[in-house]
Amino acid sequence: MAIPNFLYKNNRVLLKELTKTDFKLRYQGSVLGYLWALLRPLMMFAILYIVFAKLLRFGGDIPHYPVYLLAGTTLWSFFTECTSQGIQAMVIRGDLIRKICFPKYIVVVSSTLTAVINLLINLVVVIIFALINGVTPSWTWLIVPVLVLELYTLSLGISFLLGAINVKYRDITSIWEVLTQALFYAVPIIYPIAMVSSTSAVAAKAILLNPIAQIVQDIRYCLITDQSVTTWNYIGNPFLKAIPIIIVVVVLVWGSWYFRKKSKKFAEEI
Amino acid sequence: MEKDAPVVISVKNLHKSFKLPTERAGGLKNAIFNRLRGVKGYTEHKVLNGISFDIKEGEFVGIVGRNGSGKSTLLKTLARIYFPEKGSVDVNGNLIPFIELGVGFNPELTGRENIYLNGALLGFSNKEMDTMYDEIVDFAELRPFMNQKLKNFSSGMQVRLAFSIAIRAKGDILLLDEVLAVGDAEFQKKCNDYFASIKGKQTVILVTHSMANVREFCTRGILIEEGRVKLDDKPDKVADAYEKLWG
Numbered sequence: 001m002a003i004p005n006f007l008y009k010n011n012r013v014l015l016k017e018l019t020k021t022d023f024k025l026r027y028q029g030s031v032l033g034y035l036w037a038l039l040r041p042l043m044m045f046a047i048l049y050i051v052f053a054k055l056l057r058f059g060g061d062i063p064h065y066p067v068y069l070l071a072g073t074t075l076w077s078f079f080t081e082c083t084s085q086g087i088q089a090m091v092i093r094g095d096l097i098r099k100i101c102f103p104k105y106i107v108v109v110s111s112t113l114t115a116v117i118n119l120l121i122n123l124v125v126v127i128i129f130a131l132i133n134g135v136t137p138s139w140t141w142l143i144v145p146v147l148v149l150e151l152y153t154l155s156l157g158i159s160f161l162l163g164a165i166n167v168k169y170r171d172i173t174s175i176w177e178v179l180t181q182a183l184f185y186a187v188p189i190i191y192p193i194a195m196v197s198s199t200s201a202v203a204a205k206a207i208l209l210n211p212i213a214q215i216v217q218d219i220r221y222c223l224i225t226d227q228s229v230t231t232w233n234y235i236g237n238p239f240l241k242a243i244p245i246i247i248v249v250v251v252l253v254w255g256s257w258y259f260r261k262k263s264k265k266f267a268e269e270i
Numbered sequence: 271m272e273k274d275a276p277v278v279i280s281v282k283n284l285h286k287s288f289k290l291p292t293e294r295a296g297g298l299k300n301a302i303f304n305r306l307r308g309v310k311g312y313t314e315h316k317v318l319n320g321i322s323f324d325i326k327e328g329e330f331v332g333i334v335g336r337n338g339s340g341k342s343t344l345l346k347t348l349a350r351i352y353f354p355e356k357g358s359v360d361v362n363g364n365l366i367p368f369i370e371l372g373v374g375f376n377p378e379l380t381g382r383e384n385i386y387l388n389g390a391l392l393g394f395s396n397k398e399m400d401t402m403y404d405e406i407v408d409f410a411e412l413r414p415f416m417n418q419k420l421k422n423f424s425s426g427m428q429v430r431l432a433f434s435i436a437i438r439a440k441g442d443i444l445l446l447d448e449v450l451a452v453g454d455a456e457f458q459k460k461c462n463d464y465f466a467s468i469k470g471k472q473t474v475i476l477v478t479h480s481m482a483n484v485r486e487f488c489t490r491g492i493l494i495e496e497g498r499v500k501l502d503d504k505p506d507k508v509a510d511a512y513e514k515l516w517g
């Protein structure tokens with residue numbers, strides 16, 4: 001078994017080939033093809049926009065609320081797509097794992113990279129919408145890639161951890177589906193944080209300790225409006241402020257350690 | 271074989287067993303119940319029981335034995351798909367495993383794309399595949415079809431392509447499970463001629479049930495029974511023993 005190493009050239013070649021294949025096959029046989037990578041999240045956004053911004057008037061006094069909402073749904077779609085693909089990657093590629101020896105983490109990374117490509121395309125759309133909506137570009141836009149990387153790190157960590165368990169206990173796929181549904185409401189994607197903090201400041205603080213909430217609010221802050229309530233400007237205690245980052249690091253380290261430990265037995269158990 | 275050829279594969283006291291679940295349904299529920307009840311939930315099944323042998327460069331080794339004797343498990347352990355439970359496997363050189371032909375082949379990709387994907391899975395870079403590509407296509411005799419999707423290939427053409435990758439991939443050691451000749455009669459003859467031509471030049475490990483193949487191509491035979499090496503000798507002797515036992 002080769003030591004997991006991105007610098008090892010042949011591993012990179014395999015990663016590239018698998019990602020290319022995944023991306024090519026994703027929209028195989030559909031009339032609009034790759035356009036679906038754009039259309040799906042935009043349609044999701046249209047539904048949420050009509051229900052929450054127009055009918056329920058969730059936007060409040062947040063400037064550029066439609067773009068604010070679009071950024072949130074885009075990031076959320078990425079998180080769910082990335083983790084669900086990553087968790088199921090080993091099972092979907094079971095035929096390879098049973099018959100060829102290669103570093104297993106490549107399968108997980110390649111299946112999540114398709115989601116990353118989709119996210120990058122969608123972020124361009126967010127930026128175009130922001131400019132149309134009258135958001136002025138600012139130097140804080142440069143921080144966004146770092147935050148996207150943080151979200152990807154978290155998604156990859158979850159994929160490694162749950163993907164390794166999923167090889168033996170396929171229940172994980174269903175459990176994760178339900179969990180992400182629940183998580184969707186625990187993260188301020190559709191509702192502004194102000195709606196929670198007006199009834200309970202503690203609840204609002206608890207929500208902002210979730211790394212997904214921290215990342216989404218930060219990206220909105222950097223990209224769209226400084227009216228976005230973030231972990232940094234809402235929570236005072238510096239130790240509490242660090243919690244989202246700590247969660248991301250712990251999940252990645254724990255996930256990759258567990259995945260590596262279990263990967264020796266994947267070929268037998270799958 | 272010459273006595274002084276370097277050893278390329280060294281297997282020492284190899285053990286391997288599998289846990290077979292006793293309950294019909296697996297999953298989380300049973301795992302939790304079994305833990306609560308203190309039941310193991312599986313039985314151990316010993317497949318390899320202390321296998322040892324050395325293979326030297328240029329040997330064409332036929333591994334024979336009945337179904338369930340541990341041949342395929344041995345092959346998968348050599349290919350590092352399974353990990354040894356006890357003992358060791360040392361491989362010196364680039365080993366190309368063909369446990370099954372066309373692993374990772376995708377019907378929606380073209381013949382050409384499938385060759386490069388298969389090559390990447392075997393650990394070759396695109397540049398290395400460029401140098402092998404023409405030979406693979408020529409051996410398969412499928413050049414006019416390379417830009418067609420694999421799903422439009424006949425099944426015979428698909429195995430021909432897969433097989434050509436297997437034998438044209440530039441590896442030091444070739445592992446083959448039950449595949450020597452595929453396709454129509456003419457292509458099968460081509461495969462057989464090829465194996466006859468590399469006998470003694472390339473290291474090959476072949477798992478097979480065909481004693482005719484063992485006699486014709488192998489330079490050495492290993493008979494496996496109940497996870498142990500029962501006989502390790504000249505191909506004719508191993509084939510005779512196999513036929514006497516189960517023929």
